[in-house]
Amino acid sequence: MDSSNCSSGCYSMDECSSLFDDFDRKIQENLDSTMPWIGIYIAAASAVCSLAMAADTFHGFRNKMFWFPCKYFSLNAASLTLLTVAMKLPVDFTEIMLGPSDKLARLSSLFFMSTAMANFMTSLGYMDDNEILLNLTALVILVITVIVNVCIHLRQIIHINHAATVLGEVREIVAISFMFLSLVVFCSSTLMVPTNRSYIESKYQEMHRIAFEEERMEGTRFTVDKLRVLVKKYWVMAATGSPEFVLARSVTCSASGLICVFIALFLVESHVEQLFWYERIDKIAFTSDSTYKWSIKWILATQFIGVFVGTIAPAFRWFTAASFKCSELGSKSFKSEFKIENYWIQRLVDWKERPLPLQVRHLKGKKLLHAATRLILNLCIGIQILIAWVSKLVLLISASSFHLIGRLMIFVVNASCNKKRSESGIDSELDLTRYVLLLEGEVQLPKKTVKNIWNEVDKLIRIGKRQQPKNLIKLLSKSNNFNGVREFDSNHVPSLHSQEPSNCWSLPVVTLTCIAIALPKIPSDRGNQLLRSVDIVWIGVELYREWQDKDLCKLNAQGKTTKEILEELSNVAEMTVMQFLRDMNDLVMVNPLNWPVKIIAANSMYRISQIILLAYDSYQTDGLFDHLSIMIADILAACLTNLPDVITKKSHHNSIKERKNCVRQAAVLLGETEEILEILQQRELPSLDPDKIAYIEEWQAFLEQDNGNPEIPTSSSELSTQQSNGEHDAIEVQG
Structure with a gap:
């Protein structure tokens, strides 16, 4: 077209192309203008997760539960939804060339996901099989999706940039490696949960029978001191047999805690490098500011804080488990130290021996499917054994290290690696360590730790005393x-x-x-x-x-x-x-x-x-x-003469989820009624059958028989x- 076409309202091809480019640019600018608000949304989701992890940490410190139960941040639909939002940056393909802040924010997001997995690992303890399957499936899909997206993004960079630039993406490779390792350890822990719970439950029922027999041998005459000891027995059983505490003491949970420590150190190193080498990184990146603009700093801040707050609980679980292990160093042979207990692979073995769920008519096809299934399960069993073995090795090395520098670090957790020191000051008149519920091959809890557990009952009794009628x-x-x-x-x-x-x-x-x-x-x-x-x-x-x-x-x-x-x-x-x-x-x-x-x-x-x-x-x-x-x-x-029986029965509960809460209520009730029990203790009680003493009509019949029928x-x-x-x-x- 010539210039005469312009006067008639027609444009050249170059001019049309320029107009379309301007139109696309305006649309892109309008779309990019919303990105800071999306960044704030990501930061808000990360902040909620961080606050929940901080609340669990505070709850653990406040109650001296250094295994940090998951009260506020656990594996469920809400936490997975928040984490999905927080993972927006690693799965974002809108930018191939990233600036320093974007790279660091993507790295923080990956580390944040690994830290979150380590935090809510113990929440698996109270889940049934269906809950574990559903939540674990959702978690695996989320993590694998993030890893795949990061890998695709890295491949795009390899095609666009030269090899020297790819060296700058090594950190993301390390981050997704940590994430995948955390997921593997998490899945390994889920396989042992149902077997552990059944084993601990059988031990609880056995100790309940022993406690009941001891109470019957001591006679029916109650005293406040006897009731206090009884409640402490059941509290020790309920606390040490808590599925969350059992899982927190496991070697895989300890390994997960150590991974979190490395993640936190790696993230600090990345921030320090950006701080001191910002100009060098900016030149290599060949990119401008982030499309998230000012909100990228909020994402960085919330996820950086989240990683460090979230590292506290897993790190303490690792440190506490290693401290427990210190007391047994040298007492076992190398073979015994690395023995793989049945509960690690029992679930997989059961699946392997179970008939195929699918009905295959052809015998050859059935054999092929059976052989493939066995092959996959055998591979899974081998991987599970390897994870358990490596986790045991990590715990042993950690315990040995703590043993050498124990006096410098022991004040962090109120647990001593020196066996004589841990036993000093223990009440020799009351020893409830035999009521501690442990898994096969598990390290014995130090007596000082057990004493701290049963001392919780005294605190609950004091709370009850403040509420006396x-x-x-x-x-x-x-x-x-x-x-x-x-x-x-x-x-x-x-x-x-x-x-x-x-x-x-x-x-x-x-x-x-x-x-x-x-x-x-x-x-x-x-x-x-x-x-x-x-x-x-x-x-x-x-x-x-x-x-x-x-x-x-x-x-x-x-x-x-x-x-x-x-x-x-x-x-x-x-x-x-x-x-x-x-x-x-x-x-x-x-x-x-x-x-x-x-x-x-x-x-x-x-x-x-x-x-x-x-x-x-x-x-x-x-x-x-x-x-x-x-x-x-x-x-x-x-x-109220039936109070001892009420406290005794309330101390025991068949539901593992309600057990600790019921013992807690029994301890508070004992504190509330301690003075009443002392008043009744001084009286001569009628020789009524224990099963009848709770009913007023039985009392009336007994008193009428004993004293006629006075009015x-x-x-x-x-x-x-x-x-x-x-x-x-x-x-x-x-x-």
Whole structure:
């Protein structure tokens, strides 16, 4: 085209090409303008992962658990999603020529991924087979995708740049090598988790049986010290048998920690080189600033901090395992040190011996498939043995090194490589090391470490002591026996139904409390003190002072006498029960076990009110209030005699996930009730069967058999005795 075409609105080919180039450039500029915000998104995902790893580290230090359980950062869908976002740079192909900041950020991302894997490795402990399979598959896909993308990117650079430039990409090769090695160690650890868990569980059940037999041989009479030792036994079993702790002590987890240490050192070296050789690197790279612009520095900062924060927990696991190993240096032969236990390969062996899941009709094809499967599994078994052997070697070399420089580094973890030193200061009167659950061939935990574990129980007990129910303790101190258990009910009161509903501990306590606060001429503070003393109250009584929509405060404010109030409560209760029985059409409701709660409560109010009315002439209001308070105390005391059994049963749990939490609750409960247990320990308990002592009806049957069938005393001698004990012994409890 000539110039005349330009005046007519036509353009030459060169001009058209230039226009298209300008258009493409503007589009690219618009797209690149969003890259800093994508960089911030990457930095934010990295920051969340870093904070979660930091929280786990802080939690471990705070609780002196130097194996750092995964409480906040574990292998799950959320953490994998965040890591996928954080890996945006290594899989980004938008730039072939990278600047120094981009190269360092890509390197930090690769190291960040390896560090994350080492951190949440112990979270595998509590996963079942399906969870492990799903999460591991997702992790493998993510890591392999990143590695493949980096390899493709490196190949592109090889085709574009000369060989001298490729030397600058060696760091990325080292980084993906570390990542692949971390993934292999991670996969190796997953294969041992199910077998380890089964082995530890069988040892736990065996030690539980031994502890139970020891408790039975020591007799049924409980003491607070015996309960404290019992809880410590179960805490040691639960803590050392925790799947996370077992995995953290493994040689593969130790090797993973050492890999993290090397990664952190390598990343520091890379940052130092960029700091001092920036101009040289920039000339070799032949590139301009990053398309991520200012956000690349945020990515660098968050991932650099994340690598170092995330290195702390794996490094401590490695260091702690090596410190444990120090105590056994020289005690085993070389062959024993590198023996590969069955749990390393048992899962693979089981798969190898299992029939093929696929149904192949042709015999030849079936044989070929079977042979291929066995070949692959044999290869996997060989790799697993190699990983375990190398990990054992790494741990042995680490332990030997720490043994030589132990005094310079031992203060980091409260564990000594010197056996005599680790045993010094140990309580010789209490040795629970035999309750430590270990895998076959595993290093014995130092006694000082075990002592630190069981000392956790003392801390939990102290926490419980700060929550002691002081009001209840003062109320229980008013009780000298368990007579109230037999006095609140009597066969002299006719039943409203042919069958009486079953009793429970809370029912008479709440009923007696309602009657006590409804009595006239009783100061409100004394009624409130009684309510605060009784832990088991219904919401209507506690908040509104109501029973069955009857305002208890109005009853004693209407000028009615004690007898009139008792009669009114009895009449209301009787009418409630009788109305229910008249309206009852369902044959199922004939059984008192199926009665509504309000009807059972009304029946209890009727019976107890009638029992008190039988002896009403023998009481004054103040004396009756004191007597009712003592009856409540007697019932609560009898109920709480089952506390040792409750603490014992709570210490043991069949679910491995709930075990530590249950023992923790048992220890806190022991601290809360220690003073109550000491009060009950001074009493002579009835010779009830341990299986029956938890039921109030068994108590009533035993006391009636032992003492006849007494009711509230009616004779003046009995009354004067009770009034002399109760009149000046009002329940004055502090809030």
